[in-house]
Amino acid sequence: xxxxxxxxxxxxxxxxxxxxxxxxxxxxxxxxxxxxxxxxxxxxxxxxxxxxxxxxxxxxxxxxxxxxxxxxxxxxxxxxxxxxxxxxxxxxxxxxxxx
Amino acid sequence: xxxxxxxxxxxxxxxxxxxxxxxxxxxxxxxxxxxxxxxxxxxxxxxxxxxxxxxxxxxxxxxxxxxxxxxxxxxxxxxxxxxxxxxxxxxxxxxxxxxxxxxxxxxxxxxxxxxxxxxxxxxxxxxxxxxxxxxxxxxxxxxxxxxxxxxxxxxxxxxxxxxxxxxxxxxxxxxxxxxxxxxxxxxxxxxxxxxxxxxxxxxxxxxxxxxxxxxxxxxxxxxxxxxxxxxxxxxxxxxxxxxxxxxxxxxxxxxxxxxxxxxxxxxxxxxxxxxxxxxxxxxxxxxxxxxxxxxxxxxxxx
Numbered sequence: 182x183x184x185x186x187x188x189x190x191x192x193x194x195x196x197x198x199x200x201x202x203x204x205x206x207x208x209x210x211x212x213x214x215x216x217x218x219x220x221x222x223x224x225x226x227x228x229x230x231x232x233x234x235x236x237x238x239x240x241x242x243x244x245x246x247x248x249x250x251x252x253x254x255x256x257x258x259x260x261x262x263x264x265x266x267x268x269x270x271x272x273x274x275x276x277x278x279x280x
Numbered sequence: 281x282x283x284x285x286x287x288x289x290x291x292x293x294x295x296x297x298x299x300x301x302x303x304x305x306x307x308x309x310x311x312x313x314x315x316x317x318x319x320x321x322x323x324x325x326x327x328x329x330x331x332x333x334x335x336x337x338x339x340x341x342x343x344x345x346x347x348x349x350x351x352x353x354x355x356x357x358x359x360x361x362x363x364x365x366x367x368x369x370x371x372x373x374x375x376x377x378x379x380x381x382x383x384x385x386x387x388x389x390x391x392x393x394x395x396x397x398x399x400x401x402x403x404x405x406x407x408x409x410x411x412x413x414x415x416x417x418x419x420x421x422x423x424x425x426x427x428x429x430x431x432x433x434x435x436x437x438x439x440x441x442x443x444x445x446x447x448x449x450x451x452x453x454x455x456x457x458x459x460x461x462x463x464x465x466x467x468x469x470x471x472x473x474x475x476x477x478x479x480x481x482x483x484x485x486x487x488x489x490x491x492x493x494x495x496x497x498x499x500x501x502x503x504x505x506x507x508x509x510x511x512x513x514x515x516x517x518x519x520x521x522x523x524x525x526x527x528x529x530x531x532x533x534x535x536x537x538x539x540x541x542x543x544x545x546x547x548x549x550x551x552x553x554x555x556x557x558x559x560x561x562x563x564x565x566x567x568x569x570x571x572x573x574x575x576x577x578x579x580x581x582x
Binding site: 252256260261 | 301302305328329330332333334336337340341342362363366367370371401
């Protein structure tokens with residue numbers, strides 16, 4: 182998949198995270214802000230990179246403001262933002278690219 | 281393809297906004313019998329797409345400890361409901377709740393999409409159940425055909441907010457405005473052999489009013505109530521807990537019917553009351569309620 186335009190998913194509420202994606206400039210550029218960055222920063226980055234890799238995304242600017250989201254929420258918000266950036270809302274690949 | 285879960289215990293069905301991670305990450309600690317992960321009214325129009333991702337990953341990742349996971353999809357008049365069903369079924373939901381049901385045809389349309397989603401995502405045929413919400417005067421008048429529309433349908437629920445608007449009245453807290461609908465729905469559900477659930481009680485500051493409301497619907501024959509806050513759960517469960525006397529009697533009835541059946545006797549008395557096979561299912565239900573309430577006895581493993 183490619184990121185065609187900028188899009189956001191998620192909120193700044195507790196247990197959530199807000200993910201903003203934009204078309205990249207030749208690579209993955211991740212900016213992470215988190216209330217638990219010293220405890221879980223590496224884990225959050227790992228989940229983000231895995232999710233992007235699964236979707237075949239190699240060119241993206243992604244910024245995340247995390248408010249203590251679980252891994253499943255991070256995945257949901259990253260995928261939500263990427264699919265929004267593609268304008269795709271139907272016949273989604275549940276269990277395939279999304280899992 | 282009859283699914284055993286159609287008859288499971290559903291005293292409380294708690295609504296949770298599927299788009300709110302803080303709500304859906306650990307509702308099992310409050311021990312409702314079912315949760316309803318909502319893609320409909322709780323989710324803003326411009327968040328319908330991302331709410332599905334949140335729902336999908338919650339269903340896939342979170343262990344809800346055996347609590348039934350129902351997904352409320354958007355109404356069949358919206359552009360969202362088909363994808364809602366695909367997402368819910370792919371995620372592994374136990375059931376789908378169809379809002380604003382007004383005919384058997386509505387149920388069959390949703391069922392066709394559930395059918396194809398089960399095939400698409402490799403789930404066993406018939407594993408996803410359906411429930412229907414009745415939210416209009418027309419829906420109330422068509423309740424029986426709705427209840428009989430699908431072998432997947434385990435029950436119907438009254439949705440009081442929309443229903444009272446359609447009736448051109450409003451929620452008063454007395455229940456007067458809901459009387460006809462409640463009576464009609466519970467009769468239709470019983471006639472069809474499915475379950476019936478009451479609407480939510482929205483005034484969280486009036487716990488006495490809530491208690492009276494639950495006592496009323498319990499006596500009317502409802503199987504349970506939709507709840508919107510964990511504080512409401514214990515009250516419903518308490519009211520649905522049978523008394524010690526009821527439980528002792530039910531246990532005697534089950535034992536006697538089992539014993540008398542062996543010797544070919546159909547009608548007999550227990551504690552001076554005439555009993556026959558017609559009491560069997562009710563007695564079993566009383567024991568199931570007692571077990572769910574923690575009134576457990578090993579000998580009830582029958």
